[in-house]
Amino acid sequence: MLKDFAAQDASPIVYIIDDDVLIRASLDTLLRSVGLRVRAFEGTEDFKTALIEDVPCCLLLDVRLRGESGLMFQHREHACLSMPIIFMSGHADIHACVSAMKAGAIDFLTKPIAEQQVIDAVIGALNMDAQRREGVRARATAVDTFERLTPREREILVHVVAGAPNKRIAASLGISEITVKAHRASVMRKMNARSLPDLVRASQLAGVTPVSCC
Template sequence: MPLSSEQKSIVHVVDDDASMREALPDLFLSIGLETRTYSAAQDFLAAAIPDCPGCLIVDIRLPDMNGLDFQAQLSKLGVQLPVVMMTGYGDIPMSVRAMKHGAVDFLPKPFKDQDMLDAVLAAIERDRQRRAVDGDISKIRERFGTLTAREQQVMLLVTEGKMNKQVAGDLGISEITAKIHRGAAMRKMGARTLADLVRMADMIGPRQRP
């Protein structure tokens, strides 16, 4: 089923085989996917990549680097697009290593059109889910930034399992003041329960903590 315009996704095909670069865009267009093609890894690495859901279809043996080296470059540049490897005869062991380094699937050549479509749709859905989680984390961090330094301290101590009295003792404040800061933190974070606040603290991560 073709994807709606609101669900625009791009498949990036990296393969030195011209026949693959010609055939795959037609296949993906049949389900409403835009395709961009590259004949070498460096062509992709030098390109401006739109910030939208998508995935990478990569031949594991490219003229300028193999799939494992390409994955390492992607990681170094912070490119998080899911990778589906295409492999030739005898490349299965390398494909297994590629999956251990983050590739989401591999397809031996020649492959069935439906197998490729299934792999691509699964990879794009994975990227959508990752983007949704990243968006949630960004919102939580923004809310955390609106808390005062004391409210942040109280929130993090509370979410470590400490009672108001313990929080007060740790910070050298009264228990009533600790409760006030806790209430303010929950309100600003949009947390209805302590469990919500704990989940948010986990999403913030240690690097965001004071």
């Protein structure tokens, strides 16, 4: 089942690249029938000039295309194409399957593809992309809140997430324990952390490296 997407995410979309007009039309009809938005393209050049929406999405990509092949497109665009790719092929090509999966494809479907198999693969890919986007937002939020901390608060933070008690932090930084407590409370508030585990998770997302507590 398709997960509930975050409020900031609009309706997910499935992109299709297949040079067979009948297959494109069939996939388009099938996926729209389960409530998904679809954009279909005859080749990779058409896809590359299209506006990719900032929503959970995935790509159904045929291996063998006129012009640039699906595998060549995947290898060339891998660094800048973040959406999950599901390959389709009319041939039981083990070499192509292995190559696609090694390059990051999440599934490889052999035509003719059962309708439920397509739906399951697409929904899995969309959920995967939604989770990726959620992680990106969480990391961005954590980095933003960390950057709002004062230099002293950042010093306190790296000790706190390492498990150091207030007394040890105070001795390490040459400040009073009362000052540590005040800064610690401010750090918790600014990082939107209700507990130490919350603070540790937010710090990890922000890329904070704890100091040694020993």
